Structure formats: C-alpha cells, structure tokens
Amino acid sequence: MTQIEIAQAASPPHRACSQLNIRGLSDDTVSRFIHGLDEAPVLLSAEEAAAQLQDQFAVRLLNAGIFPNTAGEVLQALEQIDAGGPLATQRFFLVGEGSQLSADVSNAQRNMRFLISCGPGPEGAEVVVSSFHPDQGMVEVMAWDHGTGGFNFYRTMPDSNAWIFAGNSHHALVTPTRGHGPFESHVNGNILMKELKTPWVNWHSPFAQIPATSLASQGLDTHPWVNRLEPGGGYTLEDETVRPGILRWSAARADAIAAGTSAETPARMLEQLLSTLTVNLTSSQTTAVSAVGGSSAQVDLPSTFFVDADMLGVVGLPAPPRLKVASSVYVQTLTDLAVELGDGDLFVQPGDTHFAFVVPERAFEDVATVREALRAGLLTPRLVASLVMVDFSNPVFSPTREALLAHLGAVAWNGSGPKFSEAVAQAIITSAKAATPGTAEAAFAENWAVGEDFVAPFTSRLNAYYALVEQVIATPEGFAGVYGVAESRRNRVKDLPIFESQLLFSNSNLPPAARLMTVTASVEEIT
Amino acid sequence: MTTFTKFDAPGLLSELSSDALESWSVTMTDHTAQFASRFGRYFDPTAPDAPAEVTSATIVWSASPARLLGELTDPERWETADSTRDQQDEYCEWRTTRDTDGRLTSVVFSTEVPEYWGHIAENDRELLVALYREHVDPGVVEADLFGAEGIYVRNNRWNNATSDGIAHLRQQSNTLLAALDLAAEATVQRVDANGRRVKDRRELVACGRLGEPLRNSDPQIADIINDTVAAGSAVTLATPLGLYLDRLQSAAFRTPDGTDPATFWTPIRGAEGHVVRARFEVPAELGYVLADVTVDGRPLEFGTQVADKVRVRIDALVTDSAVPVTTKPCGV
Numbered sequence: 001m002t003q004i005e006i007a008q009a010a011s012p013p014h015r016a017c018s019q020l021n022i023r024g025l026s027d028d029t030v031s032r033f034i035h036g037l038d039e040a041p042v043l044l045s046a047e048e049a050a051a052q053l054q055d056q057f058a059v060r061l062l063n064a065g066i067f068p069n070t071a072g073e074v075l076q077a078l079e080q081i082d083a084g085g086p087l088a089t090q091r092f093f094l095v096g097e098g099s100q101l102s103a104d105v106s107n108a109q110r111n112m113r114f115l116i117s118c119g120p121g122p123e124g125a126e127v128v129v130s131s132f133h134p135d136q137g138m139v140e141v142m143a144w145d146h147g148t149g150g151f152n153f154y155r156t157m158p159d160s161n162a163w164i165f166a167g168n169s170h171h172a173l174v175t176p177t178r179g180h181g182p183f184e185s186h187v188n189g190n191i192l193m194k195e196l197k198t199p200w201v202n203w204h205s206p207f208a209q210i211p212a213t214s215l216a217s218q219g220l221d222t223h224p225w226v227n228r229l230e231p232g233g234g235y236t237l238e239d240e241t242v243r244p245g246i247l248r249w250s251a252a253r254a255d256a257i258a259a260g261t262s263a264e265t266p267a268r269m270l271e272q273l274l275s276t277l278t279v280n281l282t283s284s285q286t287t288a289v290s291a292v293g294g295s296s297a298q299v300d301l302p303s304t305f306f307v308d309a310d311m312l313g314v315v316g317l318p319a320p321p322r323l324k325v326a327s328s329v330y331v332q333t334l335t336d337l338a339v340e341l342g343d344g345d346l347f348v349q350p351g352d353t354h355f356a357f358v359v360p361e362r363a364f365e366d367v368a369t370v371r372e373a374l375r376a377g378l379l380t381p382r383l384v385a386s387l388v389m390v391d392f393s394n395p396v397f398s399p400t401r402e403a404l405l406a407h408l409g410a411v412a413w414n415g416s417g418p419k420f421s422e423a424v425a426q427a428i429i430t431s432a433k434a435a436t437p438g439t440a441e442a443a444f445a446e447n448w449a450v451g452e453d454f455v456a457p458f459t460s461r462l463n464a465y466y467a468l469v470e471q472v473i474a475t476p477e478g479f480a481g482v483y484g485v486a487e488s489r490r491n492r493v494k495d496l497p498i499f500e501s502q503l504l505f506s507n508s509n510l511p512p513a514a515r516l517m518t519v520t521a522s523v524e525e526i527t
Numbered sequence: 528m529t530t531f532t533k534f535d536a537p538g539l540l541s542e543l544s545s546d547a548l549e550s551w552s553v554t555m556t557d558h559t560a561q562f563a564s565r566f567g568r569y570f571d572p573t574a575p576d577a578p579a580e581v582t583s584a585t586i587v588w589s590a591s592p593a594r595l596l597g598e599l600t601d602p603e604r605w606e607t608a609d610s611t612r613d614q615q616d617e618y619c620e621w622r623t624t625r626d627t628d629g630r631l632t633s634v635v636f637s638t639e640v641p642e643y644w645g646h647i648a649e650n651d652r653e654l655l656v657a658l659y660r661e662h663v664d665p666g667v668v669e670a671d672l673f674g675a676e677g678i679y680v681r682n683n684r685w686n687n688a689t690s691d692g693i694a695h696l697r698q699q700s701n702t703l704l705a706a707l708d709l710a711a712e713a714t715v716q717r718v719d720a721n722g723r724r725v726k727d728r729r730e731l732v733a734c735g736r737l738g739e740p741l742r743n744s745d746p747q748i749a750d751i752i753n754d755t756v757a758a759g760s761a762v763t764l765a766t767p768l769g770l771y772l773d774r775l776q777s778a779a780f781r782t783p784d785g786t787d788p789a790t791f792w793t794p795i796r797g798a799e800g801h802v803v804r805a806r807f808e809v810p811a812e813l814g815y816v817l818a819d820v821t822v823d824g825r826p827l828e829f830g831t832q833v834a835d836k837v838r839v840r841i842d843a844l845v846t847d848s849a850v851p852v853t854t855k856p857c858g859v
Contacts (some may be wrong), residue, residue, distance in 0.1 A: 122778055122787045197597060219845065231587040232838055236776060239836055243823060244778035285741070287729055295733050300597035313825070319600035371824045515781035 025162035026369035028067045030058075034167040035180035041164060053165060054147030056087060056119060057128040057154065062163055069161035071114065071131030071139045078118050078127065086119040087126065092228045093117070093237045094215075109206035112215060114225060117241040124244035130157050130186075134225050135220065142191055144245075149252040150189055151245070153182040154401060168356040173264040185497035187277045190249055190365045191269035193242040194281045194498060195234065197302075214393055232347060246365045247372075257413075264376040265413035266420055273311070273387055274405050276396045279360035281504070288352035291327040292334070298324040304467055305486065307462060307519070308388050308395035311362055312372050315385040316455055320466050325473045330356065333483050337508035344502035352506045359486045360396050360493050376417070383421035385454050386447035390440055393465060393517040397492045399526075402430060403440040461519075481515075481523035483508070490513040530579070531572040534559070537643050537703075537769030541660075547650035554646070555768055558704065562711035567850040568710040568761040578846035583765060583783065585829050586751050587773050588743035590619035590837040597741070605829035605856030611688040616700045617744045618770040619839045620642035622693040623830040624808075630818035633808035634830040634839060638770040639695035639796070640703035641681045648672070651685060659685060662795070662804070663692035696770075700738070703768060706841060709737055713752040716854040724757070725857070734857035748841060764802030764841065772802045773840035775833070781821045786813060788820060807833050 025031060030049050031041035043053065049065050060067065060081045068074045114134065115259060123144075123323045129488030130140040141154040150169030157164065169189025171177035179187070192344040215221045230236045253269075256262035271277070282302040290296040303309045303320040313319060333339075334352060343347035352358075372378045391400035405428040413420055425448050428434060434441035450457050472478035490505040491512060514526040534555035536543055543551065556573055563571040570577060592614055595604035608614045609623060624633040647655045652669055659667040663685045674680050684792035686694040717725040717734045725731045728750035731738035738745030752762050758791070772794070796804035809816055818828045822836065 079670065120778065120791065122780075124778055186803075200594070230778075231585045231840075235589060236838070239776035240778045245825065247779075247781070285593070287727060289727050289738070290729050290733075293730065295730065319602055322597065322599055322603075368824060 001439065015296075017484055025157055025158050025160055025161060025164075028065070030062045030067075030163045030165060031319065032165045033181075034165075034171055034177055036175070036177035037167075037171070044165070051154060051290045051394065053145070055141035055143035055145045055152045058140050058152065058165075060087065061390050067161040067163060069134075069137050069139075069156060070135050071116070071129050072134040074129055074139060074141065074502075075116060075118070082119075086121065089118070089120055091117045091120065091125075091230045091240070093224075093233060094229055095234075112218065112242065114279045115237065117237070120240050122244070123248040124191075125231075125241045127139055128245075133220070134223060134389040143501055144248070149256065150249055151191065153186070155182075170263070173253070183400050185278075188249075188272065188365050188369065191245045193234075193238060193241055194279075195283075196238055196242065196280050196364045196517050198235070198285065243364065246368050248364065250368040250372040251375075253369065254376035254378060257373075258376040260415065266373055266417065267411065267413065267424075269369050269373045269378065270387070270408055270424065271405060273384065274408075275402045276360075276398075276492070278363045278496065278498060279396055280363050280364070281358055281493075283353065283355040284363045285387060286327075286356050286508040287354060288334075289354075291330050291353065291356055296327055299327055299330045299356050300324045301357055301473070302359060302361060304395060305357075305359045306395075306466070307392050308362050310364070310367045311370060311384075311388050311395075312392075312462070314367060314374065315381045315388070317385065317462065320462065321470075321471065323466070323469060325479050329473070329476050329479050333480050336476070337483060337510060339506050339508045341506045342502060353503075357486065358490075358505055360489050363494045373417075378417040378420070380418055380421040382448070382452055382454060385458060386425070386444055386450070387446050389447045389454075389458055389461070390443045391516075392462065393519050395520070397489055398516075400440040400443065404444060407431060407441075442475055465519050465521060478521075482517075484510050484513075484525075485517050485523055488513060531577065531766055533573060533766070535767035537640055537767050538771070538803040539767055540643075540796065540798075540802045540803075543647070544651065547646070549644050550650065551643070555766075558707060559763065559768075562707060566711045566714045567853060568714040568848055570755045570761050570763045570846065571574070572763050572766065572844055576759070578848075581844040581846045583841045584751065584755065584762075584845050585773075585840060586748055586843060587840045588617060589748045589835060590617050590621075590772075590839050591743075591831055591834040592616055592715070593743040594739060596742045608831040608834065609829045611624045612698055613688045614698075615834075616698050616739065617742060617839060618696065618697055618701050618706065618841075619772070619834070619837065620693060620698060620701065621830045621834055621859075622691065624691075626816065629838075630816055631827055631829070632816045632818070633806055634817070634833045635693055635795075635804070635806045636772055636834070637693050637695055638772055638839060639803045640769055641695050641697060641701075642703045643769075644695045645679050645681065645840060648726075655679070657854040659668045659694055663694050680818075703771075704771070705738075706748070706770065707764060707768070709748055710752055710762065710841075710843065712737055713749040714756045714762060714853070716753065716757060716852050718854060718856055720856070726754075732762075735855075736858065744839065752843065755845055756852060759847060761850060761852055762843045762846075763844050765844045767801060769803060769841075771797070771800075771840045771842070772805050773807075773838035775807065776836045776838060778829075779823050779836060781824075782809075783819050784813065791817075791820075 029043055031043050033041040061077050066077050068077045082088050095113055095480055113132045116129040117125035127143040137156045137158050139156045142151045144434045145152045145168055148168055152168050153166040155164045155166055162289045166182045167177060172183035172186060172189030249288055282304055283302060284299050286296045286299045301323045307320055309320055339352055340348055340350050341353060370384055391398040410427045411423045429439050429445040429448055431441050433439045434445045436442060473482055487508055493499050518524050533552040536548060536551055559571045592608050595607060599607060612620045614619045619636060619638050621634050622629055625856050626632050656667060656669050661720040661726040667685055671685060672679060672683050685692055686697055714733060717731060721726055725734045728746035731753055732738055732746050732749050737749045739747060755762055767838050775792040782788055791807050791809055792805060794802040794805045817827045822832050
C-alpha cells in the first residue's frame with residue numbers, strides 16, 4: 001500500500017493550498033482530494049477522470065495520459081497537443097508583492113511568481129497556470145469545466161508528476177467543502193487577482209515595470225519566460241483573463257439558480273453583499289514618491305475606500321466624486337504616524353507603498369455576483385440598494401451590515417426573486433431589533449421604507465457624506481483619522497488567506513484597533 | 528542579421544507614389560540621424576554602420592487618458608475624454624457615432640500620425656482629398672483642408688477637436704516627432720540631487736522633461752527605454768515608424784446574442800500587425816447597436832469605455848552597445 005504523507009509546512013503558491021502538499025502518490029495519476037468531502041486522495045480511474053473532469057487541461061492532458069510535472073512542462077504539453085490551436089496561445093504575467101521595490105534592495109522577500117493564461121477567448125482563458133518557477137513542481141492550474149461549469153482546481157505534488165484535483169468552483173459555495181482546500185482563499189470559486197484596477201500596485205504593467213533583475217535571486221532574470229512577459233502586464237491580465245473569468249462564473253452561478261439546477265440559493269449571494277468574504281486591493285493613482293518629492297500636489301484617494309462605489313453603481317446610484325488629500329497633509333501623516341514598509345524580516349524602509357494608500361475594497365467578484373443575480377431576476381434592486389446603504393460609510397468589514405446575515409437563514413428560496421427579496425426584507429423589518437434605533441435592522445427598515453424610487457433620496461444622503469469627507473481630509477488631524485481606518489481595514493485583510501506578504505501594506509505606529517467611518521465622516525474606535 | 532535600408536510608410540500603407548514614399552523615408556532618415564547624432568545610445572537602423580544584430584521590443588499602453596484617472600470618476604472621465612480630442616493624449620484619438628436616440632453605434636480609433644498626412648498633402652493633394660472623402664465625409668473639398676497660404680491644416684474643420692469625423696491624430700502631443708524625441712531623450716540616464724539614478728517612471732518623465740508624468744504612454748516609453756539603456760543597450764524606434772493599434776482587449780464585453788465582440792473590431796487602415804485605424808461597431812445584420820453591449824457589466828455609453836480596452840503600441844529595436852551612457856541631472 002502506498003504510504004501517503006500530507007506535508008505540514010506551508011508552501012507557495014497559496015497558504016491554503018499547503019494542505020495539498022502530499023507525498024507518496026504514484027506517478028502518472030490524477031487523484032481527487034476535495035477537502036471537506038474526501039478524507040484522503042481518491043485515485044481516479046481513466047473512466048472516472050473522463051466523466052468528472054471536462055476542462056481543456058484534463059481533457060487534453062491528464063485524461064489523455066499526459067502528466068507534466070513542472071509549469072514549463074504543462075505549457076509545452078498544451079502547446080504540442082494543440083499546435084496552432086487556442087491553447088498554444090499562452091500569455092505570461094509576473095506578480096510579486098515586493099515587485100516595485102528597487103532592484104538594489106537585495107534582502108526583501110519579493111514573493112515573485114508567474115501566471116500564464118492559455119487559450120484566451122471572449123469569456124477569459126481556458127487554462128490558467130500559476131508557478132513560482134518554470135522548472136520546478138508545485139504548479140497550480142485552474143481550468144474551466146465545460147461539463148459542470150466553474151473552474152477545476154489542480155495541483156502537482158512536490159516529488160512526483162501525480163496531480164490532485166482539489167475541487168470545482170461549485171465546491172466553494174456549499175458545505176461541507178466551502179472554505180476548505182483551495183476555497184479557503186478562492187472563497188467563491190473565482191480566479192484571484194488582488195488588484196483589479198489601475199495602477200495594479202503589485203503587477204508588472206504599463207504603470208510599473210518589474211525589472212528582470214528582481215528575479216535574479218531566483219536565477220530567473222534571463223529565463224525565456226521573462227522575454228515572453230506580456231507587454232500589457234496587469235492591464236492585459238485583468239481585461240483578458242480575470243474579469244471575464246469572474247463574469248463567466250458569476251453568470252453561470254446565477255443561471256444555474258434560476259434554472260433550479262444549483263445547490264446554492266440567492267442567500268449565498270447576499271452573504272457576499274453583507275459580509276466581507278474577500279476583497280480586492282486598490283490604491284491612489286499617485287505614487288508615494290511623487291507626493292513626498294513634491295511633484296504631485298495632491299494624492300487622489302480611491303473612492304471605494306469611502307463607499308461601496310461599484311455596488312452602488314449596480315443599482316443605479318451615482319459614483320462619488322474624486323476625493324483628494326493635499327500631498328503636504330499626506331506626507332505629514334506618514335511622518336507623524338512613522339509609516340514604513342517592511343517584509344516582516346530583514347527589509348524595512350520608511351514611507352508608503354509604491355502607489356500611495358493601498359486599501360481593501362469591495363471585491364469585484366461580489367459586484368459581478370450581485371449584478372448577475374439582478375440580471376437573472378434572483379434579487380431586486382430595491383433589496384440590494386437597501387442593504388448596501390446600511391452602514392454605507394464602511395464598504396468592507398462592516399459589523400453592522402454583517403449582523404443582517406442572521407436573518408437570511410429564516411428565508412427559503414422558492415424560485416422567485418421578487419418574492420425572495422420581499423421575504424428577506426420582511427424578515428429583517430419584522431425582527432425585534434428593527435424597533436431599536438441604531439441597529440442594523442432599524443437602518444435597513446429605514447432604507448426599505450424609501451421604496452422603489454430610492455435613487456434620489458439615497459443620492460442625497462451620499463452627497464451629504466461626501467461633502468463631510470472633503471472637509472475632514474483637508475486637515476492633518478482629519479486625514480490621520482482616515483488613515484487609521486485604512487490601517488484597521490488592512491489589518492483585517494492580514495487575517496484573510498489572500499494575505500501572503502507583509503509588503504502588501506505599509507504599517508504605522510498606531511495601536512491596533514478596529515476603526516469605523518461614521519456617516520458624518522468621523523472615526524469611531526471599537527473597543 | 529537584420530538590415531534596414533529605408534523607413535516604410537506608417538502602417539506599411541502603400542498609397543503613396545514611389546517618389547513620395549522615398550521622400551518620406553528620406554525625411555524619417557534625417558530625423559533619426561539627427562537624434563542618433565545627439566544621443567549616443569540612440570541609433571539609426573538605416574545607417575551604414577548600424578548594428579547587425581538587433582532584437583525587437585514592444586511597448587504598449589492603454590488608449591484611455593490616464594491623466595483623468597486620478598481626477599474624475601469613471602462616468603465623468605468617459606464623458607470628458609469623449610467630448611473633445613484635446614483630452615485624448617495617449618497617441619490615440621477617437622470619435623463616436625450615435626443614432627437619433629443618442630445611443631452609441633460606433634467608435635473609430637486612429638493612431639495615424641499628422642506628419643504622414645502632412646506628407647501626403649505636400650505630395651498628392653488628390654490622394655489627400657480622396658482619403659478624407661473615404662474615411663471622414665464625402666463632402667470634403669480641397670479648400671477645406673488648406674490654409675490661405677496653401678499649407679495643409681491638420682486641425683481643419685473635418686479633423687478638429689470636436690468634428691464628427693476623424694482623419695488622423697491632431698492633439699498637440701500626439702505627433703511622431705514627439706514620440707521620436709521622447710524615445711531618444713529617454714536614453715539619457717537621469718540622476719537626482721543626491722546623485723542617485725532616477726528610476727521611478729513618473730519621476731523620470733518629470734526629471735527629464737519627457738512629457739506628461741501622469742499619462743500612460745510617456746512614462747511607459749521613457750521607462751522601458753531608460754531601463755534598456757541602463758542594462759547596456761542602445762535603442763531606436765523600429766521601421767515602419769508609427770504608433771499602432773495593438774489590439775482590442777475584448778473579453779470584458781458582453782453582447783445580447785453571445786456574438787464574440789472581437790468580431791466588431793474592424794481594422795480599416797494599416798497592414799496586419801500595423802493597424803493605424805479601426806472601427807468598433809455591431810454589424811447591421813445583428814439588429815442591435817453598441818449601446819446594447821456591456822463592458823465590465825455596464826452599458827456601453829461612451830467611446831472612452833472602449834478606449835479603456837484598446838492597446839496602443841510602439842515598436843523599438845534594441846542592440847548591445849559599448850557607447851558611453853549620457854547621464855544628466857534633472858531639468859537639463
């Protein structure tokens with residue numbers, strides 16, 4: 001009997017995937033190991049694999065008896081098996097939390113890795129490969145399954161060319177597989193790209209190149225993959241792979257619920273709206289160095305820091321104004337709060353990240369999910385608007401909005417979006433807490449009472465808040481408070497599986513605390 | 528071994544007479560030779576002593592004005608950039624067409640450099656008018672395009688900031704000579720007041736006065752060329768000299784009937800791989816218009832939403848070089 005050992009040491013590419021470091025699997029095999037479902041790897045016969053795995057990676061390689069071990073071998077095999085076909089179109093990208101540090105910095109953990117999309121199409125790539133090194137094992141693959149829909153998640157093993165099938169996007173949504181294995185970080189079954197807006201602080205892109213010399217410590221600065229890096233970098237990856245892939249999966253989810261063929265219900269989608277299962281990162285367009293050096297008089301602040309701007313847009317509410325802080329105020333705050341950037345090990349430098357004010361924002365996958373739910377008629381705009389306007393000044397990590405999750409369990413999905421939405425609203429507004437001012441339920445009840453014509457009254461409320469924010473960030477004291485909220489949210493991200501490097505955020509000397517923005521643009525510290 | 532003997536027309540366009548094509552090449556050679564004489568790490572690929580071994584490098588950026596990103600919300604910047612071509616400063620300009628209900632029906636993009644159209648005007652007025660009639664408006668007459676002294680007006684009534692049609696680039700920064708100048712100047716290594724090499728791309732552009740630091744294009748071109756030179760190479764812009772529509776990144780678009788939106792992108796001028804004019808429009812037989820298409824889940828209302836997904840490109844050639852690197856402080 002084969003001795004199977006599950007390695008305990010955390011290893012790249014994703015912290016959560018360390019559970020999949022399994023030794024002792026036989027070469028030239030594919031096993032299913034879906035955490036929450038399987039106690040141990042289950043070897044798939046050729047027939048089982050053919051029936052269960054209908055993505056282009058499995059169909060063209062694993063199911064055909066081809067078992068590459070390294071990322072380089074995966075790409076070569078796809079290129080050969082589909083010569084002249086879509087899978088031979090492979091685009092190379094480079095990411096690393098320390099990628100924008102000067103190449104002279106030799107002691108930083110840059111966490112650099114390659115991501116390669118294969119078979120680009122109108123709905124994104126067919127196969128996506130992630131690897132720290134072209135010629136080593138420990139490769140992660142995501143590939144769209146044309147049979148079941150959703151992405152299949154694969155992983156090679158450290159010392160063999162055995163492959164593990166770790167689950168499909170569907171497994172991310174429901175118990176007992178939800179939150180386990182790859183779905184600890186891919187919480188909704190989507191492809192991950194932390195930054196989905198310009199200027200992509202950690203990606204090789206037209207906004208910021210990653211010099212090849214940054215790969216020298218890995219011996220990869222002259223590797224052929226470096227010459228093949230997509231000139232568009234993060235810009236191309238976002239537009240051609242990640243966003244379309246997220247839209248594809250979001251649409252498939254909504255269509256499946258509407259067709260009655262899904263194990264999830266719209267309540268799972270509302271969970272994404274009410275809580276913060278994951279985030280994207282955004283930042284100023286202004287570099288910290290240009291603010292400090294004086295070449296930028298102002299630092300623009302991402303609007304999604306102040307409100308859930310993208311979700312508000314989904315229900316027809318206008319975008320907030322561009323909010324900016326004077327560079328002098330920003331720089332003074334960096335100094336006063338002793339802001340520095342470090343990798344938690346040897347490297348530390350004073351100041352902020354390359355692009356200033358990196359903060360978490362509402363995940364694009366949440367926005368896509370809700371938008372698709374609205375399209376498919378699973379939710380009503382009134383319900384979405386009334387929920388998102390609860391504690392709107394805290395677009396992520398809102399304990400108030402999250403409190404409303406408690407009411408979802410009482411509402412069954414009956415196949416009708418309008419009836420379900422009405423039932424959710426009634427469950428909240430008829431609850432005992434709705435009668436208590438200051439509760440999430442009372443806030444929702446007030447929003448719900450506005451009715452179907454919510455755009456004008458909600459816009460008015462938002463505009464009053466924006467005006468107050470503009471006043472607050474005009475002063476060093478006010479902006480320091482805002483900075484404290486930003487740091488509080490960053491600290492929450494550090495508890496998420498997507499946090500893989502200390503270089504993601506700068507740190508200040510502020511004591512750790514949960515801080516919230518109020519609708520009057522003041523800062524409230526939660527003890 | 529690669530040998531270049533002349534500069535082809537932008538986009539490898541073949542509409543010029545052989546004499547006019549030759550004079551274009553001579554003009555471009557003169558410009559390139561001048562830059563090569565001033566900047567040691569910028570070479571003339573057509574010179575007798577040009578390096579035999581070169582590799583190509585591609586530099587791309589988004590057509591959408593990055594300058595507006597930090598200033599305006601998305602809907603504001605889309606409307607602003609659409610409203611006047613003066614805002615379109617990324618070596619790519621566009622005009623939109625709408626139906627009687629104001630719904631977006633097509634967007635025409637151009638990266639055609641004004642110098643080339645000026646050259647046509649000098650050499651073949653008949654061709655110039657024919658091109659305007661074909662691509663801008665059938666009603667164009669020669670007198671519309673020339674000033675009182677018989678000089679071609681780039682910013683004429685058919686090709687100005689707000690005209691309905693578009694012939695070629697006309698925003699003041701969008702010229703081939705500006706791109707050439709930027710590429711050559713970017714070979715100079717810059718040092719700050721502490722004697723340290725300026726590496727941040729926006730700082731580099733500000734320090735070397737290489738254009739607008741907040742654009743997509745200028746910092747991208749300057750940074751890549753500056754880094755390439757720092758790594759021991761000399762560079763030049765590749766022939767055919769020009770700015771190109773690299774491609775439309777179409778995966779974020781969704782159509783009502785599932786048609787691949789990439790099929791709505793039609794190159795109009797320029798050889799394959801060297802497209803200088805293209806249209807984004809739904810074929811009439813499909814029965815809907817661009818306004819019925821979504822991008823990133825939002826309805827398509829502005830040409831700039833499409834420009835967000837259009838990649839502009841300039842090509843460079845790179846060769847190893849032992850010529851001493853020029854280093855200067857900021858502002859010189």
